Amino acid sequence: xxxxxxxxxxxxxxxxxxxxxxxxxxxxxxxxxxxxxxxxxxxxxxxxxxxxxxxxxxxxxxxxxxxxxxxxxxxxxxxxxxxxxxxxxxxxxxxxxxxxxxxxxxxxxxxxxxxxxxxxxxxxxxxxxxxxxxxxxxxxxxxxxxxxxxxxxxxxxxxxxxxxxxxxxxxxxxxxxxxxxxxxxxxxxxxxxxxxxxxxxxxxxxxxxxxxxxxxxxxxxxxxxxxxxxxxxxxxxxx
Amino acid sequence: xxxxxxxxxxxxxxxxxxxxxxxxxxxxxxxxxxxxxxxxxxxxxxxxxxxxxxxxxxxxxxxxxxxxxxxxxxxxxxxxxxxx
Numbered sequence: 374x375x376x377x378x379x380x381x382x383x384x385x386x387x388x389x390x391x392x393x394x395x396x397x398x399x400x401x402x403x404x405x406x407x408x409x410x411x412x413x414x415x416x417x418x419x420x421x422x423x424x425x426x427x428x429x430x431x432x433x434x435x436x437x438x439x440x441x442x443x444x445x446x447x448x449x450x451x452x453x454x455x456x457x458x459x460x461x462x463x464x465x466x467x468x469x470x471x472x473x474x475x476x477x478x479x480x481x482x483x484x485x486x487x488x489x490x491x492x493x494x495x496x497x498x499x500x501x502x503x504x505x506x507x508x509x510x511x512x513x514x515x516x517x518x519x520x521x522x523x524x525x526x527x528x529x530x531x532x533x534x535x536x537x538x539x540x541x542x543x544x545x546x547x548x549x550x551x552x553x554x555x556x557x558x559x560x561x562x563x564x565x566x567x568x569x570x571x572x573x574x575x576x577x578x579x580x581x582x583x584x585x586x587x588x589x590x591x592x593x594x595x596x597x598x599x600x601x602x603x604x605x606x607x608x609x610x611x612x
Numbered sequence: 613x614x615x616x617x618x619x620x621x622x623x624x625x626x627x628x629x630x631x632x633x634x635x636x637x638x639x640x641x642x643x644x645x646x647x648x649x650x651x652x653x654x655x656x657x658x659x660x661x662x663x664x665x666x667x668x669x670x671x672x673x674x675x676x677x678x679x680x681x682x683x684x685x686x687x688x689x690x691x692x693x694x695x696x
Contacts, residue, residue, distance in 0.1 A: 446631050529654075529675070533682035534646075536653045541645035594638035 379403065380477035400484035407469045407481060436464070440593075447597040448604065455600055458498055462491055463593040466546065470585030473554055474578065480585075483551040485543065492543035495596045496535075503603030512603075542595060549588050553581050639694035646690070647683040654679015 383397040383405075392398065418433035426434060440460040444452035466482055473480035481487045503512045518527035557577050563569040658675030662668040 443631070447635070526678075526681075529678045530682045530685055533650050533654050533657070533675075533679055534686045537646045537649035537682065537686065540649040540653065541642050544649070545642065545645055590634060591638040591641060594635055595642060598635065598639065 379479050398484075399479055400481045400487050403472060403479050404469070404481040404487055406478070407465055407472065410468055411464055443593075444597060447594075448601045451604075452597075455502070455597075458495075459593055459596055459600075462495065462596065463589055466491065466592055467585065467589040470550055470589060471582070473550065473557070473585070474581055480550050480554060482546055482588075483554045485547045485551075488543040488547040489539070491546070491592070492539035495542065495599065496539040499596070499599045499603045500535075502600055506604045538595075538599060542592060546588055546592055549584055553577070553584055557581065636694045639690055643687060643690055646686050650683035650686060651676070651679040654682060 379399055379402065381402070382399075383402050385392060385394055385397050387397060396402075414433070418429045421427075422430065437456075437460065440463060441453050441456055444455055444459060446452075448455065469480050469482045469487070471480075472478045473483065500512075506512075507515075516528050516531040517524035518531070520527075557573065560569040560573045560577060564573075655672065655676045657679075658672035661671040661675065665671065
């Protein structure tokens with residue numbers, strides 16, 4: 374499988390940071406492209422806000438409202454507080470995944486570095502939200518379980534269990550998108566056989582659109598579950 | 613606020629059973645990876661501590677077991693929450 378470069382590349386101006394090579398790494402360029410797309414869309418949508426929204430503003434309102442409703446259903450009436458984090462992550466992942474369907478571009482989420490950055494951000498955020506909600510002592514006490522003498526055993530177990538979350542978040546997203554990307558690359562390298570082209574258009578294209586949306590959804594859903602778990606720590610004991 | 617007839621995946625507020633289905637999908641699809649990741653992290657912490665404190669192989673064994681326990685604890689917790 375040969376390596377297909379993306380359509381545009383940026384000369385490496387980050388040598389001072391220890392990044393080698395003549396070009397900025399592909400996934401970073403693509404991540405910047407996603408950011409540019411999202412910033413552009415947001416700017417166009419909010420440039421002239423009107424009471425009776427135009428098509429662009431309407432679309433964006435629907436998207437933002439969708440995230441907001443989901444948050445309220447998952448976390449409760451306070452859920453809208455977390456809209457900036459969840460909405461940004463969700464839109465970034467969705468647009469990033471969908472870039473894979475455009476020839477010449479690559480999804481930034483097909484690189485473990487990008488997904489790890491997202492997952493670590495979510496991990497640190499939900500712990501911060503938990504600490505902000507309960508105070509650091511109460512939050513850490515929940516790690517130790519209900520029985521005091523079991524705490525030395527419970528704490529490492531809970532701790533490891535929490536550390537496993539960002540790993541599973543990042544590896545799942547990376548694995549799905551990278552795998553799909555690899556299959557498409559192989560199919561396209563065999564394109565002179567004609568049949569792979571039919572498979573690509575008929576099977577992989579719809580499938581990749583489907584995985585893009587589903588993986589975004591799973592990432593967002595799990596992030597919300599984690600935040601809900603951290604914020605509601607105390608409530609579990611009252612039931 | 614529900615907008616009927618509007619196209620789009622996130623465009624409408626989803627019904628409760630729809631949300632719980634997706635939440636189940638998200639939760640259950642992460643069972644395997646989380647289980648493996650917990651064991652791997654436990655073992656990694658153990659190896660790291662052993663190198664640092666030069667107590668090989670005891671902390672590796674201990675934290676490997678912690679990792680397995682964490683994996684099973686997560687499994688049971690997730691299944692209780694989503695496996696209905």
